[in-house]
Amino acid sequence: MTSIRLPSEHINCQNFVQGKWIPATGAEEFVISPLTGQTIGLFHHSTSNDVDLAVTRAQEAFPKWKSTPIKERTQIMFKFRELLYERIEEISHLISSENGKTLGESKAGILKGIEVLEFALSIQNLDLGGRMEVSRGVFCEYRRRPLGVVASITPFNFPAMVPMWTIPIAITLGNCYVWKPSEKTPLTSMAIANCLKDAGLPDGVLTVVQGGAETVNALIDNKDVKAVGFVGSTKVAKIVYSRASQNGKRALCLGGAKNHIVLLPDADPAIAGQGIADSFTGCAGQRCMAASVLLAVGNVEAQIQKIKERAEATTLCDKMGAIITAEQVSFLNEAIDKALAEGATLLLDGRNQNPGGDFADGHWIGPTILDNVKPGSFAATVELFGPVMSIVRCQNITEAMAVENDNEYGNACSVFTSNGAMAEMIANMANAGMVGINIGVPVPREPFSFGGVNDSKFGHGDITGLHSLDFWSDVKKITTKWQMQSDANWMS
Numbered sequence: 001m002t003s004i005r006l007p008s009e010h011i012n013c014q015n016f017v018q019g020k021w022i023p024a025t026g027a028e029e030f031v032i033s034p035l036t037g038q039t040i041g042l043f044h045h046s047t048s049n050d051v052d053l054a055v056t057r058a059q060e061a062f063p064k065w066k067s068t069p070i071k072e073r074t075q076i077m078f079k080f081r082e083l084l085y086e087r088i089e090e091i092s093h094l095i096s097s098e099n100g101k102t103l104g105e106s107k108a109g110i111l112k113g114i115e116v117l118e119f120a121l122s123i124q125n126l127d128l129g130g131r132m133e134v135s136r137g138v139f140c141e142y143r144r145r146p147l148g149v150v151a152s153i154t155p156f157n158f159p160a161m162v163p164m165w166t167i168p169i170a171i172t173l174g175n176c177y178v179w180k181p182s183e184k185t186p187l188t189s190m191a192i193a194n195c196l197k198d199a200g201l202p203d204g205v206l207t208v209v210q211g212g213a214e215t216v217n218a219l220i221d222n223k224d225v226k227a228v229g230f231v232g233s234t235k236v237a238k239i240v241y242s243r244a245s246q247n248g249k250r251a252l253c254l255g256g257a258k259n260h261i262v263l264l265p266d267a268d269p270a271i272a273g274q275g276i277a278d279s280f281t282g283c284a285g286q287r288c289m290a291a292s293v294l295l296a297v298g299n300v301e302a303q304i305q306k307i308k309e310r311a312e313a314t315t316l317c318d319k320m321g322a323i324i325t326a327e328q329v330s331f332l333n334e335a336i337d338k339a340l341a342e343g344a345t346l347l348l349d350g351r352n353q354n355p356g357g358d359f360a361d362g363h364w365i366g367p368t369i370l371d372n373v374k375p376g377s378f379a380a381t382v383e384l385f386g387p388v389m390s391i392v393r394c395q396n397i398t399e400a401m402a403v404e405n406d407n408e409y410g411n412a413c414s415v416f417t418s419n420g421a422m423a424e425m426i427a428n429m430a431n432a433g434m435v436g437i438n439i440g441v442p443v444p445r446e447p448f449s450f451g452g453v454n455d456s457k458f459g460h461g462d463i464t465g466l467h468s469l470d471f472w473s474d475v476k477k478i479t480t481k482w483q484m485q486s487d488a489n490w491m492s
């Protein structure tokens with residue numbers, strides 16, 4: 001059924017401060033595997049004292065790390081990459097155990113994180129400074145410099161990949177990085193931190209504090225934290241963005257999503273079937289790039305049949321993972337009931353599915369397709385975050401794009417068609433930061449940067465790629481004149 005190895009004993013997950021694992025002093029919380037419902041570990045929440053101590057230690061490490069040449073910082077990141085490849089199996093089992101995703105998905109998440117790491121390895125060769133003679137004998141130059149201690153708060157759905165969007169870039173640029181992982185998936189942070197320690201990262205450059213909202217607030221309020229990166233739901237992204245901004249900090253907060261796929265009658269049924277089914281069932285729909293609403297334009301029955309066949313064949317446990325909590329399974333079941341009460345019909349019903357055996361007590365729901373969902377209804381507008389796709393029937397492209405552009409989020413939108421001009425038009429019209437053409441999960445590859453618009457992102461710029469350099473660093477401008485004898489000019 002699945003070859004995921006759950007930890008053989010409870011993992012005691014601690015804070016990583018100054019290169020050592022130390023217990024936090026707040027309330028204890030258990031880590032539950034969504035696959036089996038069993039306790040696999042525990043951690044203690046970090047109090048504001050725990051956070052302040054951790055930030056102080058990070059701040060102490062900053063001057064030395066800042067003055068370490070970027071070539072040397074990058075060498076540690078090369079070693080980090082090597083260790084991630086060496087330990088990829090072990091880390092994947094840990095991710096699947098605490099998050100519930102399949103082993104293949106866990107590995108893919110690490111590999112995607114390594115792709116961002118590889119971009120970070122190239123920062124040393126990118127434009128990190130420049131110098132120009134702006135007037136006779138007068139030179140202007142800019143130098144990129146780190147901010148100091150920066151904080152990052154991450155969600156449960158990609159315990160390794162999302163942190164890896166920022167850890168390599170922020171650290172390579174010379175910052176000391178304090179990471180607050182999701183309290184639902186804290187265990188993976190131990191494996192990542194150990195890789196960095198074993199790669200030779202100096203103590204205090206990476207810090208991990210475990211906890212929830214109280215820990216996040218203590219981090220945002222700490223005067224030594226210069227910037228806050230956040231990835232999670234829109235509700236919390238707004239809270240974190242406004243608190244960090246009020247504290248005068250730089251903040252970039254990525255929120256939730258409600259992604260639309262525009263399906264046109266000329267789309268290749270095989271390509272659309274696979275791309276769309278995999279988009280809404282991958283990671284059991286718990287990803288911010290998942291297809292959520294299918295805007296079915298005209299007669300697309302052949303394509304919908306293929307989507308249904310592929311989704312039906314996506315069996316629980318081996319091909320599709322579990323849902324993070326039992327409460328979230330109840331929420332999804334209630335959302336399906338609500339959609340039916342609002343006039344939708346069921347094309348594929350995933351309710352009450354369970355792989356049984358050792359996994360009978362896990363958190364499960366099968367792929368579900370709702371048809372004839374009304375625009376503006378609950379299922380069409382609220383982020384469900386599960387393997388549930390709503391089909392909204394549209395007469396034409398104008399009607400479809402009105403639904404897409406009416407939605408408050410703006411992470412991803414895709415179109416499936418064999419008409420290039422139509423695809424270009426829809427790509428231009430879509431109200432989203434990332435657009436796919438015949439691709440169900442249009443995550444840009446580096447260095448193209450990841451980031452949405454509207455309620456999917458608060459703050460300026462993107463969190464990865466070239467655009468992220470300006471978030472994780474400052475640019476100092478220096479103007480120099482050495483030739484005192486040179487002709488008088490406007491900068492004399």
Ligand code: NAD
Nearest residue numbers: 154155156181182212213216232233236254255256257288
């Ligand atoms: P979440 O917002 O519940 O939690 C994210 C982080 O915020 C966690 O570390 C959590 O401990 C912390 N947190 C929770 N409540 C808080 C509060 N009141 N104050 C301060 N911090 C708080 O999100 P989640 O359930 O872990 O993840 C799923 C969500 O993340 C979905 O909405 C998904 O779309 C979104 N997501 C977005 C992206 C993106 O790139 N836009 C990527 C991954 C996930």
